[in-house]
Amino acid sequence: MLFVSVGFISAGCAGTTPESSLFGDKRVTTASANQMFDKNFESFSDEKLVSLLDPEGTGSVEGSSGGEMAQRLDLAFLHANKVDSSDPSKAEARRSQIQDRLIAASNQRCNLYTTYLKRISEYTNGIFGVTTTLLGGAGAIVTGENAARTLSGLAGISSGTRAELNQAVFESLTTSVIVPAIRLRREEILQSILAKRACPLTKYTVEGAIADVINYHGACSIDTGIAYAEKSIQSYDDIGVKKFKEIDALLKRKDASENSANKGKPSGASEGANGGRSPQAGQSEKAAKNVSNSGSDKSCPL
Numbered sequence: 001m002l003f004v005s006v007g008f009i010s011a012g013c014a015g016t017t018p019e020s021s022l023f024g025d026k027r028v029t030t031a032s033a034n035q036m037f038d039k040n041f042e043s044f045s046d047e048k049l050v051s052l053l054d055p056e057g058t059g060s061v062e063g064s065s066g067g068e069m070a071q072r073l074d075l076a077f078l079h080a081n082k083v084d085s086s087d088p089s090k091a092e093a094r095r096s097q098i099q100d101r102l103i104a105a106s107n108q109r110c111n112l113y114t115t116y117l118k119r120i121s122e123y124t125n126g127i128f129g130v131t132t133t134l135l136g137g138a139g140a141i142v143t144g145e146n147a148a149r150t151l152s153g154l155a156g157i158s159s160g161t162r163a164e165l166n167q168a169v170f171e172s173l174t175t176s177v178i179v180p181a182i183r184l185r186r187e188e189i190l191q192s193i194l195a196k197r198a199c200p201l202t203k204y205t206v207e208g209a210i211a212d213v214i215n216y217h218g219a220c221s222i223d224t225g226i227a228y229a230e231k232s233i234q235s236y237d238d239i240g241v242k243k244f245k246e247i248d249a250l251l252k253r254k255d256a257s258e259n260s261a262n263k264g265k266p267s268g269a270s271e272g273a274n275g276g277r278s279p280q281a282g283q284s285e286k287a288a289k290n291v292s293n294s295g296s297d298k299s300c301p302l
Contacts, residue, residue, distance in 0.1 A: 018116040032115045035108050042109040044102070046073060052098055053080040053206065080206040091201050095209050099193070102213040110186070110220035114179045117222065132159045178225035185228045189216045192301075199300035 019026070019034045027034050044052075046069045053076035080098065083091045132155050139151030193212045196204050218224075 018112055018119055029115065029119065032111070032118065035112055037108060042105040042112075044105065049073065050076045052101060053077060077206060081201060083201050088200065092197070095201060095204070095206050096197055098206060099197075099209040099213055102210065103190070103193075103216065106213060106217040106220070109217070110182070113220055114175075114182065117179060118175045131155075177229045178222060181229035181232065182220055182222075182225040185224050186216060186219045189219055195301050199302050203300060203302045 019029055050069075050072050053073075058079055080094065081091070135151050135155035139148045139155060142148050142151065189212075193209075193216065196209075196212070
């Protein structure tokens with residue numbers, strides 16, 4: 001029975017796509033909703049990339065063939081990096097548009113991958129769990145000593161196989177931990193990408209923008225999820241509840257000492273410190289300072 005179950009799993013997984021289901025009408029599975037767009041939306045050939053970089057074909061080579069694709073790509077990148085001196089923001093907006101299209105493709109592919117991970121976990125845990133339960137129950141029901149021992153042994157093998165698969169594939173972490181970790185790591189990379197959009201095209205080229213998307217897409221992997229999850233767990237262990245309580249107590253003591261010091265000051269101390277200026281004047285100066293420094297928040301990180 002165990003070997004029949006293993007064969008069923010192998011055949012079922014080989015012939016089943018991540019988004020197929022018996023009752024989902026090709027729209028949902030037990031793991032997630034199916035992707036919004038066709039799989040072609042998330043795939044990019046050289047021809048499709050050239051069209052994205054240079055949709056009007058202004059840099060195309062007349063009579064170019066497939067053998068000259070490298071030249072066509074170079075010309076398309078050259079066109080995408082071209083800056084209009086009268087309005088440089090147009091080129092930067094175009095860079096962001098190209099990058100957003102690739103990020104959208106990566107998001108759909110990564111959604112499919114996380115669905116795939118969840119369904120693999122469902123298959124291995126569900127089928128081997130049911131097999132273990134059936135064999136264990138049958139071993140308790142049968143009267144023959146040899147038959148009971150055989151069934152109990154098979155139940156142990158099934159349970160052990162399930163545990164080994166979880167360790168080998170997921171390193172004993174559940175998909176409820178791995179998948180959020182993948183998304184958190186990708187969100188960190190995305191925020192770094194968005195910060196670079198404040199850079200001019202001379203510093204953050206279209207090639208650099210695409211390279212960052214490749215890095216962003218590469219973070220959609222089980223290794224990334226496991227590493228990020230383990231790092232988060234380790235960080236929590238390093239801080240610990242005891243350390244947190246020590247920091248909290250220190251902050252409370254600091255607040256108490258500041259409050260007692262403020263109570264001992266004369267009522268006119270704050271007015272003297274402000275040089276007799278009204279609170280409105282101080283707020284106006286603070287607002288003016290914020291306006292003058294507002295550009296630093298959008299500075300190029302490169």
